[in-house]
Amino acid sequence: MKTKQNKRKTIALLAHDGKKALLAAFVRDHRSRLRCFNLIGTGNTGLLVQSAGLEITMKLSGPLGGDAQIASEVIAGRCDAVIFLRDPLVSHPHDPDIAMLMRNCDVHNVPLCTNVATAELILKGIR
Numbered sequence: 001m002k003t004k005q006n007k008r009k010t011i012a013l014l015a016h017d018g019k020k021a022l023l024a025a026f027v028r029d030h031r032s033r034l035r036c037f038n039l040i041g042t043g044n045t046g047l048l049v050q051s052a053g054l055e056i057t058m059k060l061s062g063p064l065g066g067d068a069q070i071a072s073e074v075i076a077g078r079c080d081a082v083i084f085l086r087d088p089l090v091s092h093p094h095d096p097d098i099a100m101l102m103r104n105c106d107v108h109n110v111p112l113c114t115n116v117a118t119a120e121l122i123l124k125g126i127r
């Protein structure tokens with residue numbers, strides 16, 4: 001009889017500089033739950049998650065193409081949810097990449113959240 005493989009899901013974590021403290025607190029509060037997933041993230045966000053004691057695959061920093069790399073994981077079907085604490089109060093040099101990532105989450109029906117309240121719902125809901 002075939003056994004169903006219990007494949008870990010992948011969550012992407014990204015935070016703009018103005019939201020990094022919030023992401024650090026989120027990671028601290030949900031460390032044990034986050035350990036159940038493969039984590040990927042943009043460069044500086046990844047370093048922050050790593051310094052909280054979690055394993056994470058780091059892509060490039062956002063402005064250098066990291067958002068685009070995360071989008072490519074979404075498009076390839078290798079990312080199951082995106083937690084993106086973006087700062088809506090400042091503009092970013094890579095705004096086109098940010099829009100592209102968000103658009104592709106919608107195109108591929110991948111859960112995307114941009115604030116902590118919804119990030120908590122995603123963590124509760126994803127199996």
Ligand SMILES: O=C(CO)COP(=O)(O)O
Nearest residue numbers: 015042043044045061062
């Ligand atoms: O710019 C980002 C997301 O758009 C995040 O990039 P860093 O994690 O490298 O700061």
